Amino acid sequence: MDIFETCQLVNELIVGGEEHAARDELIKLLAKVESDGLSYSPVVNRLIRDVGLFPYMETSTATWEDRYVFEVFKADVGGDEPITLHREQSRLLNALLSGKNIAVSAPTSFGKSFVIDAFIAIKNPKTVVILVPTIALADETRRRLQRKFGRSYKIITTSNQSLDERNIFVFPQERAIGYMNALEHIDILIVDEFYKASASFDKERSAALVRSIIRLGSISSQRYFLAPNIAGLSESTLTKGMEFLRLDFNTVFLERADLYRDIGKDEGKKSKALLGVLSANSGKTLIYAGTYTNIKRVANLLMNSRKPLRRELLDHFQSWLAINYDANWELTKLVSKGAGIHNGQLHRSLSQIQIRLFEEKAGLEQIISTSSIIEGVNTSAQNVILWSNKNGQARIDDFTYKNIIGRGGRMFHHFVGKVFILEEPPPEAPTQLELAIPEELLGSLDANDINLDFTSDQLDAIHAYQGRLRNVVGADNLAYFQASDVFQSSNASLILRIAQSVSAEPTAWNGLRNLNSSDTNRWDRLLYKLIQLQPGVWETGWSKYVAFVKVLAGNWRKTIPELLEELSVQDIGIEEFFRLERNTTFKLASLLGDVCTIYNRLNQGREIELAPALSKLAHAFLPSVVYQLEEYGVPRMVSRKIHAAGVLDLENSAVDIRGVLQEFRALGIGSLQKAVGDLDDFDNYILRYFYEGIESKGRYFAAESN
Numbered sequence: 001m002d003i004f005e006t007c008q009l010v011n012e013l014i015v016g017g018e019e020h021a022a023r024d025e026l027i028k029l030l031a032k033v034e035s036d037g038l039s040y041s042p043v044v045n046r047l048i049r050d051v052g053l054f055p056y057m058e059t060s061t062a063t064w065e066d067r068y069v070f071e072v073f074k075a076d077v078g079g080d081e082p083i084t085l086h087r088e089q090s091r092l093l094n095a096l097l098s099g100k101n102i103a104v105s106a107p108t109s110f111g112k113s114f115v116i117d118a119f120i121a122i123k124n125p126k127t128v129v130i131l132v133p134t135i136a137l138a139d140e141t142r143r144r145l146q147r148k149f150g151r152s153y154k155i156i157t158t159s160n161q162s163l164d165e166r167n168i169f170v171f172p173q174e175r176a177i178g179y180m181n182a183l184e185h186i187d188i189l190i191v192d193e194f195y196k197a198s199a200s201f202d203k204e205r206s207a208a209l210v211r212s213i214i215r216l217g218s219i220s221s222q223r224y225f226l227a228p229n230i231a232g233l234s235e236s237t238l239t240k241g242m243e244f245l246r247l248d249f250n251t252v253f254l255e256r257a258d259l260y261r262d263i264g265k266d267e268g269k270k271s272k273a274l275l276g277v278l279s280a281n282s283g284k285t286l287i288y289a290g291t292y293t294n295i296k297r298v299a300n301l302l303m304n305s306r307k308p309l310r311r312e313l314l315d316h317f318q319s320w321l322a323i324n325y326d327a328n329w330e331l332t333k334l335v336s337k338g339a340g341i342h343n344g345q346l347h348r349s350l351s352q353i354q355i356r357l358f359e360e361k362a363g364l365e366q367i368i369s370t371s372s373i374i375e376g377v378n379t380s381a382q383n384v385i386l387w388s389n390k391n392g393q394a395r396i397d398d399f400t401y402k403n404i405i406g407r408g409g410r411m412f413h414h415f416v417g418k419v420f421i422l423e424e425p426p427p428e429a430p431t432q433l434e435l436a437i438p439e440e441l442l443g444s445l446d447a448n449d450i451n452l453d454f455t456s457d458q459l460d461a462i463h464a465y466q467g468r469l470r471n472v473v474g475a476d477n478l479a480y481f482q483a484s485d486v487f488q489s490s491n492a493s494l495i496l497r498i499a500q501s502v503s504a505e506p507t508a509w510n511g512l513r514n515l516n517s518s519d520t521n522r523w524d525r526l527l528y529k530l531i532q533l534q535p536g537v538w539e540t541g542w543s544k545y546v547a548f549v550k551v552l553a554g555n556w557r558k559t560i561p562e563l564l565e566e567l568s569v570q571d572i573g574i575e576e577f578f579r580l581e582r583n584t585t586f587k588l589a590s591l592l593g594d595v596c597t598i599y600n601r602l603n604q605g606r607e608i609e610l611a612p613a614l615s616k617l618a619h620a621f622l623p624s625v626v627y628q629l630e631e632y633g634v635p636r637m638v639s640r641k642i643h644a645a646g647v648l649d650l651e652n653s654a655v656d657i658r659g660v661l662q663e664f665r666a667l668g669i670g671s672l673q674k675a676v677g678d679l680d681d682f683d684n685y686i687l688r689y690f691y692e693g694i695e696s697k698g699r700y701f702a703a704e705s706n
Helices: 003-015 019-035 042-050 064-072 087-097 112-123 135-149 173-179 206-217 267-280 292-305 312-326 330-337 348-359 398-405 456-473 475-484 492-504 507-516 524-533 542-552 560-570 574-602 611-618 624-631 636-644 657-667 669-676 681-694
Strands: 102-105 127-131 154-156 167-171 188-192 223-227 243-246 253-257 285-288 339-342 366-369 383-386 416-421
Touching: 003 019, 003 042, 019 042, 019 253, 019 416, 042 064, 087 102, 087 112, 087 243, 112 135, 112 188, 112 223, 127 173, 127 206, 135 154, 135 167, 135 348, 135 624, 135 681, 167 173, 173 206, 188 206, 267 285, 267 292, 267 383, 292 330, 292 339, 292 366, 312 330, 312 348, 312 560, 312 681, 330 339, 339 348, 348 366, 348 624, 348 681, 383 398, 456 475, 456 492, 456 574, 475 574, 492 524, 492 574, 507 524, 507 574, 507 611, 524 542, 524 574, 542 560, 542 574, 560 574, 574 611, 624 636, 624 657, 636 669, 636 681, 657 669, 657 681, 669 681
Parallel strands: 102 223, 102 243, 127 167, 127 188, 154 167, 188 223, 253 416, 285 366, 285 383, 339 366, 383 416
Antiparallel strands: none
């Protein structure tokens, strides 16, 4: 590549109005210059300025005019020093600072988080709510904001925390429900991956997100919705008054190899191609497998064809997994080959640890994933391999495909992301996003809400539903339920079904208090009654699931290998354990909460207190702070060692997560490690990662990151 000729080409493209193509050619040139160890010439710096990539300028070789632009586009993003934004970041930030409500579509590599941080640093809002699709992304966002704003804001990511004068909330939509009645005003509501409010993209959880957008949006001064790869946004009551910005501004170049053309449907060729790509290309690699079955297939391929890397950090991780999870688990065997697994079922701390190891120079080289990697974390890689064109049973659409390959490359890390396509991609189809109020949510909404533009059919559905529910619970209770917004579920049909069951069989539900008992044999009848209310969501047989919940009750006293030994008679292995535990902490806990709410409202004077049972289910039968610490990156087995050593009392229900974090900070990592004593090498690695995430300035992980 001749630098002068490429600069000439870039300039011609700019003059011809083809800026996107000019930026692509320039980014490829920057990658070449970097690999050759050269400095940018003044001409290269000027072209960087012309295409708006101001952060990429090399000021030591730039003209004074270009250095001036570099300084002018600096913004306070909450760090030690201002950061230069690229042109479209600055445009977006200025729109937000002017008070506009913005729905933006921008590429994965755009750097949208800088805009959020700059807004907070410059505007100093009192209350910020950020809705994210997963707990993993909530933790990643919390860590970033804690480092920058931890001294001036309370960063809230878990349920039932008290509020300070200045708060930043970061959590998935389901958790936002618990704060709806606690917040009177929000300065800005930020919804990341807002396309998930469409049932077309997330049928199971879209209703909860729409509910949160409606309720929180009604008390927000400003709204900022973010998503990638949206071509257009149809008019919707959810985005009324919002300006849609489509910013097709790339900061990296994707170099694509369509290997599927030679592979066809030959699985042997595909396997050989995957191994060939990994052998020929250095750097971190994401492998999109699409399904759990394909994850196993790829994992077995790597385990059977590759030699162990013999990296000390990965050896420690493998030993830790064997001791604390399952020595025969495929992940335990896979990590020695330099690969990890990411899906939506793993313990949240385990997913976070693997992402951290993926970012380590001497850590994981590949991660095999389902779609969780594109919607759950903000990680990127030098290489992306599309092993499968499926997402579950269905083929991926163009929107999902672009999200997957968009993980290739990263600002300031990899100018060029390499993408290898092993199965035929979907045809290109611009995504016109349609956001509507789901039918299952209509019954919980107020037909007289002037902010919601209901159709006549929707109004008829609301009135019909309210009439049915009124006949069951009475007019006063219906008014209470609508005004208080007390239900965990966003499915109005389920609420009606619960009300009908409780109203028709009040004595059959009297035994609910048995779920508070430590005698698990007293739970069976009520557990069966509960799961029958939602027959299709438990992902296993009812008797098997009831048996699982009773064994899970020993989660704090026993290790996971001990629990798996008990569950072996039910043929429940480690992966099903993850899935059923998640069902318990979310689906079963929220179902019981709604049953309790309706029962107590219909039986005033004979209320049942179910707080102990609800807390146990919601926290997987772990002490609440232990369960919450997993979101901060501390697995339960490490917490158990800390508690057993008497260093911190993690069973003390009078201390919330904020108090425990303060105790950790006051103790310090050195004193903690010394006091616990039996922490192994990987336990200590985890604790350094944890301490980095709770301090306003990262100090504890510097040695591991170099």
